[in-house]
Structure formats: C-alpha cells, structure tokens
Amino acid sequence: xxxxxxxxxxxxxxxxxxxxxxxxxxxxxxxxxLGYIIKQGIFQVNWxxxxxxxxxxxxxxxxxxxxxxxxFIMVMVAAVVAIPVGMAAGIYLSENPRSKLAYYSGLCVDIxxxxxSIVVGIxxxxxxxxxxxxxxxxxxxxxxxxMMLPIVIRSTEQTLKMLPDSLKEAALSLxxxxxxxxxxxxxxxxxxxxxxxxxxxxxxxxxxxxxxxFTAFGNPxxxxxxxxxxxxxxxxxxxxxxxxxxxxxxLAWGASFILLMFVLVxxxxxxxxxxxxxxxx
Amino acid sequence: MYKKTNKFVENxxxxxxxxxxxxxxxxxxxxxxMSILLVIIILGVLATLIxxxxxxxxxxxxxxxxxxxxxxxxxxYGAYPFLVGTLLxxxxxxxxxVPFSYAIAIYLGEYNPKGWLSDLLKNAIELIAAVPxxxxxxxxxxxxxxxxxxxxxxxxxxxxxxxVLTSSLILAVMIIPYAASLGITLIRMVxxxxxxxxxxxxxxxxxxxxxxxxxxxxxxxxxxxLLSLGRALGETMAVTMLIGNTxxxxxxxxxxxxxxxxxxxxxxxxxxxxxDHTEYLSALIELGLVLFFVTVIINLIGKRIITRxxxx
Amino acid sequence: MESTxxxxxxxxxxxxxNHVVKDVNISIxxxxxxxxxxxxxxxxxxxxxxxxxxxxLIPNATSKGKILLDGENVYDMNAIYVRSKIGMVFQRxxxxxxxxxxxxxxxxxxxxxxxxxxxxxxxxxxxxxxxxALWKEVKDSLHKKGTFLSGGQQQRLCxxxxxxxxxxxxxxxxxxxxxxxxxxxxxxALFHExxxxxxxxxxxxxxxxxxRVSDRTAFFYMGELVEFDDTKQxxxxxxxxxxxxxxxxxxx
Numbered sequence: 149x150x151x152x153x154x155x156x157x158x159x160x161x162x163x164x165x166x167x168x169x170x171x172x173x174x175x176x177x178x179x180x181x182l183g184y185i186i187k188q189g190i191f192q193v194n195w196x197x198x199x200x201x202x203x204x205x206x207x208x209x210x211x212x213x214x215x216x217x218x219x220f221i222m223v224m225v226a227a228v229v230a231i232p233v234g235m236a237a238g239i240y241l242s243e244n245p246r247s248k249l250a251y252y253s254g255l256c257v258d259i260x261x262x263x264x265s266i267v268v269g270i271x272x273x274x275x276x277x278x279x280x281x282x283x284x285x286x287x288x289x290x291x292x293x294x295m296m297l298p299i300v301i302r303s304t305e306q307t308l309k310m311l312p313d314s315l316k317e318a319a320l321s322l323x324x325x326x327x328x329x330x331x332x333x334x335x336x337x338x339x340x341x342x343x344x345x346x347x348x349x350x351x352x353x354x355x356x357x358x359x360x361x362f363t364a365f366g367n368p369x370x371x372x373x374x375x376x377x378x379x380x381x382x383x384x385x386x387x388x389x390x391x392x393x394x395x396x397x398x399l400a401w402g403a404s405f406i407l408l409m410f411v412l413v414x415x416x417x418x419x420x421x422x423x424x425x426x427x428x429x
Numbered sequence: 430m431y432k433k434t435n436k437f438v439e440n441x442x443x444x445x446x447x448x449x450x451x452x453x454x455x456x457x458x459x460x461x462x463m464s465i466l467l468v469i470i471i472l473g474v475l476a477t478l479i480x481x482x483x484x485x486x487x488x489x490x491x492x493x494x495x496x497x498x499x500x501x502x503x504x505x506y507g508a509y510p511f512l513v514g515t516l517l518x519x520x521x522x523x524x525x526x527v528p529f530s531y532a533i534a535i536y537l538g539e540y541n542p543k544g545w546l547s548d549l550l551k552n553a554i555e556l557i558a559a560v561p562x563x564x565x566x567x568x569x570x571x572x573x574x575x576x577x578x579x580x581x582x583x584x585x586x587x588x589x590x591x592x593v594l595t596s597s598l599i600l601a602v603m604i605i606p607y608a609a610s611l612g613i614t615l616i617r618m619v620x621x622x623x624x625x626x627x628x629x630x631x632x633x634x635x636x637x638x639x640x641x642x643x644x645x646x647x648x649x650x651x652x653x654x655l656l657s658l659g660r661a662l663g664e665t666m667a668v669t670m671l672i673g674n675t676x677x678x679x680x681x682x683x684x685x686x687x688x689x690x691x692x693x694x695x696x697x698x699x700x701x702x703x704x705d706h707t708e709y710l711s712a713l714i715e716l717g718l719v720l721f722f723v724t725v726i727i728n729l730i731g732k733r734i735i736t737r738x739x740x741x
Numbered sequence: 742m743e744s745t746x747x748x749x750x751x752x753x754x755x756x757x758x759n760h761v762v763k764d765v766n767i768s769i770x771x772x773x774x775x776x777x778x779x780x781x782x783x784x785x786x787x788x789x790x791x792x793x794x795x796x797x798l799i800p801n802a803t804s805k806g807k808i809l810l811d812g813e814n815v816y817d818m819n820a821i822y823v824r825s826k827i828g829m830v831f832q833r834x835x836x837x838x839x840x841x842x843x844x845x846x847x848x849x850x851x852x853x854x855x856x857x858x859x860x861x862x863x864x865x866x867x868x869x870x871x872x873x874a875l876w877k878e879v880k881d882s883l884h885k886k887g888t889f890l891s892g893g894q895q896q897r898l899c900x901x902x903x904x905x906x907x908x909x910x911x912x913x914x915x916x917x918x919x920x921x922x923x924x925x926x927x928x929x930a931l932f933h934e935x936x937x938x939x940x941x942x943x944x945x946x947x948x949x950x951x952x953r954v955s956d957r958t959a960f961f962y963m964g965e966l967v968e969f970d971d972t973k974q975x976x977x978x979x980x981x982x983x984x985x986x987x988x989x990x991x992x993x
Contacts, residue, residue, distance in 0.1 A: 160635035164540065170532035175553050177602045181560065181568045236463035243460070246800070253464040255729075256471040262728030263474065263721060264663030266694050270701070270717050271477045294470065301467075314835040318899070321795055322849040322906060323825020325449035327456035332852050336839045355561025358665040358694075362701050382563045382666075389567045390670060397571075404564050415559050445853065446822035453821075 182408070189405025192398055201370055202388070208395050212403050214370040215384040221372065222285050222364060222380060223354050226292035231346055234297050238304025238342075239330060245309075261298040268294050269359040277363055285371070285378035288364025295359060296349040303345020307338040340422040347421075351414040355407060357382035381407045474721070482715035484707055493715060499676040501700070506712035508719065510678045514690040515720075517593050518668060519661040521686070522600035527654060529605050534612025534650070539638060542617060551613075558606035566670035569599045574671065586687045591673040593690045599667050604657040611653035611735070615646040618739075649738045655731030662694075663724045669695040693720045745809075746771045746910060746940050747792060752806035754787045754796055762788045763964040764806075769957075771909070774936050776955035776972065777944045780992055784964040785944045789912050792942070793827040794820045810910070825849065828903030828911040828939075833919050834895035836887045836902070843883040845898055846870060849906040865905050872938075873901035874931055893924020900931065904939075911935070913943040917950065929954050948988065952976050960984045 203210030276287035319329040365377040388396035496507020541547045578590030627637045673689020693716045704710040747769040754762035762784040777785045790796040807814045815823045846866045870876035875897040917925040959969040968984045
C-alpha cells in the first residue's frame with residue numbers, strides 16, 4: 149500500500165519535472181534568436197546607417213533610410229484608415245450583440261483574422277496595383293490596413309463589452325445624445341484596452357512582409373510618394389538576406405535589429421501604458 | 430433655487446437637442462456602415478480569388494489538386510507538390526510544438542498561475558509571437574541551416590540544410606504561443622470544486638491533471654491546436670526562406686522531409702511576380718484560393734469550439 | 742395653488758409582446774415627493790423610465806399613451822431634450838470614472854459640449870453639491886476622481902449631477918437599495934430638503950422608506966396602478982385589498 153502511494157507521488161513529481169522542463173525550454177530558442185539578431189545587428193547601426201539608402205552591389209556602407217521611412221509612412225497611412233474603421237465596427241459589435249449584422253460581421257472578422265497575409269497581398273494586387281498600373285505604397289498600406297482591422301475590432305469590442313451598462317445609462321439620462329455617450333464616456337473609459345489593441349496591431353503589421361511583396365514591392369531609393377513603390381523594413385530584410393552579398397547581409401542584420409527593437413519596445417510600452425491608464429471602474 | 434425657467438435658455442437647449450438628434454442618426458449609420466464594410470471585404474476577397482483563378486479552374490478542373498507536375502514553362506500546373514509541402518511542414522511543426530504548448534499551458538494554468546516567474550514565462554511566450562516571421566526566417570537561414578546541414582551529414586542524408594525539416598522546426602517555434610495561450614486560459618477555467626473533489630479522494634497532482642483537467646479541457650485544447658495549425662498553414666516568409674523552393678515531388682518520405690520542397694504560400698510568394706501569362710498567374714491564384722479555404726475553415730472550426738466551450 | 746407637473750394618461754409599456762405597465766393614469770403635483778412601491782416585477786421601474794423616455798432605449802421596448810410634462814406630451818417632444826429636463830438617479834451610484842468630482846457635477850453640460858464660463862461652472866458645482874449635502878465633504882478634492890468616495894457619497898454626487906441640469910422633476914430608481922443604513926438615512930434626509938425646489942418621484946421596494954419620505958404613494962401590482970393616495974391614508978387605511986395584502990407583508 150505504502151509502495152503504491154510512493155510510486156504515485158514519484159510519478160507526479162517526475163511529471164512536474166517534465167512539464168517544467170518543456171515549459172522553460174521554450175525560452176531557449178527565444179533567447180538564442182533575440183541574442184543572435186542583437187549581436188549581428190547592433191553594430192551595424194550608426195548615423196550613416198540610419199540616413200542613407202542602400203549602396204549598390206559591390207560598394208560597402210549604405211543604409212536603410214528608404215525602408216525606415218517607407219515602413220513608417222505605410223503603417224501610419226494604414227493606421228489612419230484601420231483605427232477609425234476598426235473602432236467603429238468594434239463599437240457596433242459591442243453595442244448590438246444580438247443583431248443579425250453583428251453576427252455576420254463578427255463572422256467576417258473571424259474569417260479575416262485567419263486569412264494568410266499572402267492572400268491579402270494577392271487580393272490588394274488586383275484591387276489597387278493592377279488598376280493603378282504600378283506598385284505603390286498606397287496598395288501596401290491598404291493590405292496592412294486590412295490586416296490591422298481584426299485586431300483593432302476585437303480589442304475594441306471586448307474592452308467595451310466589459311464596461312457596465314450603468315455608465316451609458318447615467319449619460320443618457322442627462323440628455324446626452326448617443327454619439328456623445330459613446331465618444332465622450334464609453335470610449336474614454338475603455339481607452340486603455342482600445343489603445344493596447346491599436347498598438348498591438350501596429351506592432352504586428354510593421355513586421356509583415358508577405359502582403360507587401362506584390363503591393364508596395366520595394367524600392368532601392370527613398371520615396372515619399374503614395375503612388376510609387378516603397379521599401380519597408382521587413383521587405384528589405386527579405387531581399388537582402390536572401391541575396392548573395394555580404395554587405396547586403398549586414399544591412400539586413402541592422403534592419404532586423406531595428407525592427408526587433410521597435411516591436412519589443414512597442415509591446416513593452418503597451419503593457420506599461422495600459423496598466424497606468426486603466427480607468428478604475 | 431428655481432425661478433421659472435428662462436425661455437431663451439430653454440429654446441437654446443431645444444435647438445441643441447434637435448441638432449443632436451440628427452447627429453445621433455448619422456453616427457449610428459456610420460457604425461452600421463463600417464460593420465457592413467467588413468462583410469464587403471470578405472466577399473470581395475472571395476470574389477477576387479475566384480474570378481482570377483477561373484481560367485485555371487476551368488482548364489485544369491479538379492485534377493489540379495493531385496497533379497504532380499508544376500512546370501510553368503510547359504504550362505503544366507499541379508498543386509500536389511505544394512499540398513504535400515504545406516501539410517508536411519504544418520503537421521511536423523504541430524507535432525513538435527504541441528508538447529511544448531501543452532507543457533506551458535499546464536505549467537502556467539495549473540502549477541504556477543501567479544507570481545513573477547509565471548509572468549516572466551508568459552511574457553516570453555508573448556514575445557515569441559511578437560517576433561516578425563521574417564526575422565525567424567533570417568535567423569534560420571544563417572544559424573539553423575548550417576546546423577541542420579551538419580546533422581544531415583552525420584545521419585547520412587543529402588546535406589541540403591534547407592528543406593522541409595528546417596522550415597518545420599522554425600514553424601514549430603512560431604506556432605507554440607497560439608495553442609499555449611489558449612490552453613492557459615482554458616486550464617485556469619477548470620472549476621476548483623472538480624479538482625478539490627479529486628484531491629479529496631487522495632489523488633496526486635499528476636492524477637488530477639490527467640483525470641480531471643485534461644478531459645475537461647480536451648475539446649478546448651484541440652481548438653487551440655487547430656488555431657496553431659491555421660497559423661502554420663498560412664505562414665509564408667520564414668518558410669519561403671528555408672524550404673528550398675523546389676516544385677518537384679520527392680521520391681521517398683525520407684527525401685520529402687530532409688530535402689527541399691515548397692508550400693502553397695511559398696510558391697506564390699516566389700513566383701507571383703514572375704507569372705507572365707494568364708494560365709500561370711491563374712494557377713497561382715487558384716493555389717491562393719485553396720489556401721484561403723483551408724485556413725479559414727480550420728480557424729472557424731477552432732473558434733466555434735472555443736465559443737461553445739466558453740458558453741457552457 | 743397646486744399645479745400638475747407630470748400626468749400620465751392611459752400609459753402602457755411593453756417589452757416586445759410582454760405588457761408590463763397597464764393603463765396607468767396618474768397626476769403628480771409640483772414639489773411633491775411621490776413614492777412608487779410594489780413587489781418585484783410589478784412595473785414600477787418600467788413606468789418610471791417611461792417618464793424620461795429611458796424605457797425606449799432597450800431593444801424591443803415600446804409604449805402607448807401619453808405622459809405630460811407641464812402639459813406637453815413627452816412622446817411628442819425631442820427625447821434628448823426630455824431627458825435633459827428630467828433628472829434621474831439610479832440604483833447603483835454611477836459617477837463617471839473618467840471625470841473628476843467637479844466634472845461629474847457639470848457632466849450634463851460638459852458631455853453635451855455646452856459652453857459655460859468657469860465662473861458659472863464653479864457656481865453650479867457649489868450650489869449642486871450643497872443641495873446634495875456633499876459640498877463640505879468634497880470641496881477640497883473637487884479635482885480628484887470620485888473613486889475614493891463611499892457609496893452614499895457617490896450617490897449624492899449623482900444627485901448633484903442631476904440637480905446641476907436644473908430639472909423640475911427628479912426620478913429616483915431605488916436610490917438607496919445598494920447603500921448601507923447610514924448612507925440611506927442621509928439620502929432620505931436629502932429628499933426632504935430637495936422637496937422645496939423639485940418634484941421627486943421615488944421608486945422603492947422598501948415600504949417603510951415609502952412611508953417615511955413621501956407625501957403621496959402609488960402602489961403598483963402586476964403592471965397596474967392599484968392605488969394612489971396620501972401616504973398616511975394608504976398605510977393606515979388602504980382602499981384596495983391588494984394594497985392591504987402588500988402592506989401587511991402577504992407578499993413582497
């Protein structure tokens with residue numbers, strides 16, 4: 149009898165050991181990848197790197213300013229569209245959970261969340277690139293905006309759903325019209341959650357390459373135009389990493405370091421911000 | 430305090446309320462319009478994919494799915510190599526990642542749900558998901574590939590380095606967070622009375638996990654696996670950089686795993702801009718259509734299971 | 742000379758097909774304190790919310806009949822305007838958590854974008870908080886958020902917020918049921934002071950409260966207004982058997 153219990157307890161301890169081992173083992177690839185990128189990339193970054201365009205093949209030096217500016221412009225344009233549209237849809241879904249439109253719209257949000265990013269790129273190619281006759285940063289932004297939407301919508305919806313109805317009632321009973329109740333009471337009270345959704349969606353799309361492959365396409369020169377091809381950080385990394393030139397590899401490492409740091413900082417920033425700005429209900 | 434209300438103030442208030450009524454309606458209409466926009470986008474995606482792959486669907490028919498040859502120069506298109514590549518990479522990645530996802534879910538959901546160590550691990554998992562796939566691909570190309578190449582030389586297969594195995598390994602790391610975070614939530618949801626009843630009968634921790642928690646969360650954890658699978662199927666960049674981009678079908682299982690290959694996503698990424706004639710482009714789009722259906726269906730099934738689970 | 746401020750004529754309320762308030766006719770005078778009592782589900786809250794057109798905000802909620810405010814049917818008027826003219830205090834205190842105490846009091850103006858000078862706002866804040874017996878307790882922390890206030894103080898803040906809009910009529914939906922006894926009595930004391938300048942309609946599930954604070958009491962049962970009379974009269978010598986049963990505790 150005693151042996152049986154001892155055996156079972158040993159089994160339980162061994163199991164826990166296995167679980168802990170596997171759970172923490174996962175930090176190894178994370179640390180290895182992050183460490184390698186930092187090691188390879190951090191010394192590439194200097195003022196010259198950040199302010200010049202890539203050097204032609206054979207020449208050393210060069211920088212990634214075209215990709216930095218490109219990523220910034222495309223993500224900002226995408227955000228300008230995706231944030232209001234996403235928040236509006238999110239507000240609708242949280243305010244009208246039982247409507248038929250909410251059901252179908254919610255279904256489409258779920259579908260959109262699962263669509264592979266390369267498919268989004270294909271579709272935007274036919275919607276914008278072909279009619280315009282050229283690759284363009286506008287089409288790149290469109291693809292990124294489509295990818296941002298599900299994240300913004302779901303986080304807005306979930307944040308607002310958690311707010312008590314009494315908030316709305318109090319405002320309505322004062323003679324405040326519906327749009328002001330939503331915009332001046334409900335959304336501000338849910339600000340932390342909505343903002344974190346927005347920042348996460350930005351962190352997500354700034355690293356996306358596939359949707360930009362046949363929309364923004366890439367550009368070795370610095371461009372600000374919405375109707376011309378534009379380079380982006382992830383696309384530059386892809387092109388230069390898979391090239392046979394060491395100089396270009398170095399550029400890609402530097403770009404990877406910058407991209408990684410930006411994504412990390414954004415994620416940490418989001419966590420800190422939402423904790424600080426959470427409205428005490 | 431209250432004198433007869435000032436007529437002037439009253440009228441101003443009435444005018445304000447009247448204009449506010451108009452804006453209320455406009456606002457509600459905007460909200461509705463944005464929600465309809467979502468539906469339009471999805472319908473648009475579907476429509477574009479179908480319309481643009483029509484030429485290929487018409488000329489190749491259903492045989493496209495098991496056509497073994499992909500030769501754009503001779504205008505022969507078969508999706509079989511990419512279906513195999515996609516399924517191989519995804520399932521190998523899944524098999525490798527599931528034990529890790531489950532371990533994390535059990536550890537953070539049951540053994541150690543609170544505290545600094547648990548927060549640390551949780552942040553690490555979120556970080557894994559936050560790293561862009563292009564960076565995984567880049568790292569894989571320069572670090573993992575040489576390692577795999579040495580490994581392949583040791584075990585006596587052709588030392589490509591790149592290939593299905595390498596892509597599957599990277600993919601495995603990338604998809605762990607999806608099943609893991611869902612698993613954590615589900616395991617935390619197991620009602621305490623159930624667990625306490627088992628402990629009260631003298632069960633060990635392991636036995637409670639095995640006989641109470643696992644059965645309870647089984648369908649939910651399965652949904653988590655589906656979500657990881659959906660993510661794996663749609664992953665493009667890391668796979669494209671590591672898989673070798675060969676459109677031939679391997680002649681043996683060994684070569685299929687250790688050799689180069691292609692997935693639906695990677696062949697589209699590589700060849701889309703080179704497709705210079707309609708049949709070629711349309712065949713690629715048809716691959717996109719298949720990819721779309723497969724990932725969407727798997728994701729929706731996963732989500733349905735979750736909503737049914739959380740509503741019970 | 743007594744004058745009618747609120748009059749319901751053949752007023753009915755529905756949730757979908759569910760007929761919740763049945764053919765209510767009632768006339769309420771200025772500066773009265775009216776208690777509305779009855780067992781759970783009798784329609785008293787639904788009726789109250791029909792007065793300031795909050796009822797219709799619930800999906801599938803409809804109503805028939807008239808409710809006259811100073812002679813005009815509120816259902817013919819602009820709903821937003823009606824709600825700005827009638828104050829409401831809810832069961833659970835609900836000050837806006839993203840606004841300071843000061844901002845909460847003038848929320849009716851702030852949220853509507855109505856521009857008032859700081860001097861005017863200061864006057865309104867002080868007057869309203871004083872009328873709500875809260876001024877002394879919060880005058881040094883006006884710019885803090887109201888989350889540190891006790892339940893009773895929060896409720897008085899909500900009363901101040903309603904008063905700031907200069908309504909003639911204030912509706913109370915079980916205003917003390919979420920409060921402890923001490924806060925409850927401070928709010929009840931307030932009713933007595935507010936009466937001088939406002940008309941109060943108070944829905945309560947607490948009979949004793951109805952008896953304590955009101956001039957007249959309305960008894961609702963299963964959607965009908967069963968009896969409406971002088972409070973003293975109703976509690977000592979009710980006209981209807983149902984009222985008698987309720988008062989004696991046959992059902993609650």
